[in-house]
Every structure is written in C-alpha cells, then in structure tokens.
Amino acid sequence: MGSPLLNDKTQVVRDAQEFTDWLATYLAEMEFMPAAQATVVRAFGMGTGARALLVDADSAKVRIRHYDARMVVPLTWDKEGTTECAFVTPAFYSGRAVDQLQVHLRGREGYRIETACFDEAGSEVAPVDVCPSYETGSEWPTFAIVMPAIDNTRVDMSPYGKSVFTDAVDALQAVNLAFDAMISEVDNWKMRVFLSDVMFDQKEDGRGRKVSIPFGRQDCTVFRKAMSTEDTIQEFAPALRTDAQAKALRTALQMLGDLRGFGISYFDFDGAGYVKTATEVSSDNSALMCNIRRHERVLKKAVAGICRAMMTVERSLDV
Incomplete structure (x- = not known):
C-alpha cells in the first residue's frame, strides 16, 4: 500500500501558491515523502506509526521525525483520536546508549514538547543543548498518528490501529506452504539414475580392499546399486x-489479496503465468481502488495536520 498511497505525485497544497511552493521546497529538503512512504509501510504492517515535530531552536529549523508502533505511547485519546502522545527512541550520548523520551502535551498556550533522556540503568541524563521543555505555540497537534483505515474492534477504545495482516495470517501461511510445496516438488521429483556396481571404477581404500569411486558426495542424481549386475542403467523420472x-498457490494468493483489501486478482497469475501489475489490476478491481480511497482520507488528515503544526512553529521561529 505504500506506493499507491504516497509517491512522487503526492502534493501538499495551500490556498495561496506561495505557501504551496514553500511547503514543496521545505518537504523536499527534508526528504519527507520517501520517509513518509516508509512510515506508511511500517504502520500498515504493525498497525500504527507516527510523525512528530523535532524543533531545533538554535538553527531555527523544524524537522519531522518518523516512528513505528514500538516507539509510540499514546497518553490521552478518545474516539476522535489521540491528543497527547509520547515517543521513545534509542540514541547515543557521549558514547553511551540512552533512551530519549519526547512528550507532546497540550496546554493553554498550545502544544508543549518535553524531552528527557535515560541511561541503561534508568537514571536520567541531561545532554547539553537539549531543551527539557519547549512551548511551540501551535494549537495544532505537533504529531500525527498514522494507521490503516481499518476498524479496531478487538480491543475496546484502543489508541492503536489494526495491522492489515491481522485477519490474513492463515492466508500468509497458506501462500508460504503452497510455494514451498511447489519448489519441493521440483527438487524432490527430478530424474534419478541408478547404476550397477560394474559401471563404477574401483580403487583401494588403503586397507587392501577395493571400493567404488563415487561421482561426488554432492551428486544427488546418480546412485549406485550395490551387488547388482542386472539393469546396469535404470532411470527413475516420476511425473511432476x-x-x-500452482493451482494451490494461486488460490492462496487470491485469498490473501481478498482478505487484505487488494481484491482477488491483485496477486493472481494471468494467462501468461506472471503476476499482474497494480496498473493492470486497478482498471478492473474496484475493491482495491475503494480501499485506497479509504486509506487516502485517513492519511490526508495526518499529513495535513503535521504540516499545519510545522508551519505554525516555523513561523514562530522566524519572528
């Protein structure tokens, strides 16, 4: 889903063209779209991802950091979404591994970002030039939660999203099993040639005994028939x-595509025997396009929200 949802054609626009041009330049400088696409891929696989502002007051720059589900700790949320959140990331300070905790809290004057670092023993560390508390002045949330547009009904009021693989584990296992079976079929049922002892040269083994010279220990095609002089060459070639x-694999792929919202034909083989491309499938697969539109509406809100907050904080730094 990462490529059709966010790609080079994705644009963030405002009513005024000058703001649109500024946003395009700013996002291009920080390589936002490639990182955002990777965030979507991880969020859809793990159920949740996030983007959050990172303010460098000294250089008057605002950056956007990306997080996966392991780093996201929602603090305040309701049915409308998460309003306060913490993010935990590994870092290094003076050669020591530390855990950096950034908490985005909502206050009367807007959002505030609090930062703390802890070493492996759990003791707080105070790195130089790291502001423990920063008032952004943004009324917009300084973070955005990214998740698939899938209802999470298994856990009541959970702030986390639902992985696209949640209901497709059996389908994934079926694809893996069918593919392994097809490859094993080719490997295990290739032709074997059985040769009588008289077809092998012999040599002494150092103890005065004569032993047959094998073709090689890695040879799994030619076998020696011990104590046999009949049918000096015998072939064994079972039907594949x-x-x-392939039919079982195709069925498993169809099931996987259907359960994951791609449609039954997305991973299917065509008559020529290769997997169809997204462009070929989208023309006649309404299920895929409907799911893309649902996910786009959710992602649009997340991208627009973090860009509003970024512009607000950037404007306050320029004052």
Missing part, C-alpha cells in the same frame, strides 16, 4: 504435479 501445486 506442478500444475496442481
């Missing part, structure tokens, strides 16, 4: 069942 295995 790849057609049945």
Whole structure:
C-alpha cells in the first residue's frame, strides 16, 4: 500500500501558491515523502506509526521525525483520536546508549514538547543543548498518528490501529506452504539414475580392499546399486504435479489479496503465468481502488495536520 498511497505525485497544497511552493521546497529538503512512504509501510504492517515535530531552536529549523508502533505511547485519546502522545527512541550520548523520551502535551498556550533522556540503568541524563521543555505555540497537534483505515474492534477504545495482516495470517501461511510445496516438488521429483556396481571404477581404500569411486558426495542424481549386475542403467523420472501445486498457490494468493483489501486478482497469475501489475489490476478491481480511497482520507488528515503544526512553529521561529 505504500506506493499507491504516497509517491512522487503526492502534493501538499495551500490556498495561496506561495505557501504551496514553500511547503514543496521545505518537504523536499527534508526528504519527507520517501520517509513518509516508509512510515506508511511500517504502520500498515504493525498497525500504527507516527510523525512528530523535532524543533531545533538554535538553527531555527523544524524537522519531522518518523516512528513505528514500538516507539509510540499514546497518553490521552478518545474516539476522535489521540491528543497527547509520547515517543521513545534509542540514541547515543557521549558514547553511551540512552533512551530519549519526547512528550507532546497540550496546554493553554498550545502544544508543549518535553524531552528527557535515560541511561541503561534508568537514571536520567541531561545532554547539553537539549531543551527539557519547549512551548511551540501551535494549537495544532505537533504529531500525527498514522494507521490503516481499518476498524479496531478487538480491543475496546484502543489508541492503536489494526495491522492489515491481522485477519490474513492463515492466508500468509497458506501462500508460504503452497510455494514451498511447489519448489519441493521440483527438487524432490527430478530424474534419478541408478547404476550397477560394474559401471563404477574401483580403487583401494588403503586397507587392501577395493571400493567404488563415487561421482561426488554432492551428486544427488546418480546412485549406485550395490551387488547388482542386472539393469546396469535404470532411470527413475516420476511425473511432476506442478500444475496442481500452482493451482494451490494461486488460490492462496487470491485469498490473501481478498482478505487484505487488494481484491482477488491483485496477486493472481494471468494467462501468461506472471503476476499482474497494480496498473493492470486497478482498471478492473474496484475493491482495491475503494480501499485506497479509504486509506487516502485517513492519511490526508495526518499529513495535513503535521504540516499545519510545522508551519505554525516555523513561523514562530522566524519572528
């Protein structure tokens, strides 16, 4: 879902063209879109991701950091979404590993970002030039939660999203099983040649005994028939069942695509035997396009919200 949802054609625009141009330049400088696409990929796989502002007051710059579900700790939320959140990231200070905690809290004057660092023993560390508390002045949340547009009904009032793989684990296992079975079929049922002892040269083993010279220990095609002089060369070539295995794999792929909202034909093989591209499928797969539109509405809100907060904080730094 990462590529069709966020790509080079994605734009963030405002009513005034000068703001649109400024945003395009600013986001390009921080390489926002590639990082945002990677965030979408992780968020859809893990259920939750996030973006949050990182303010460098000394250089008067505002950056956007990206987080996956392991780093996101919602603090205040309701059915409308998360309003306060903490983010935990690993870092290094003076050669020591530390955990950096950034908390985005809502106050009367807008959002405030509090930062603290802790070492491996849990003791607080105070790195130089790190502001423990910064008033952003932004009425907009200085972070944005990213998650798929899938209802999370398994956990009541959970602030976390639902992974797109939640209901498709069995389908993934079926794809893996069918693919392994097809490859094993080709490997296990290739031709074997059985040769009589008389077809092998012999040599002494150092104890005065004569032993047959094998073709090689890694050879799994030619085998020696001990104590046999009949049928000096015998072939064994069983019939492959790849057609049945390919049909099972195709069924598993169809099931996976259907359960994950791509539609039954997204991962399916066509008549030529290769997997269809997204462009080929989207023309006749309404399920895929409907799901993309649902996810786009959720992602649009997250991107617009973090950009509003970024512009507000950037404007306050320029004053």
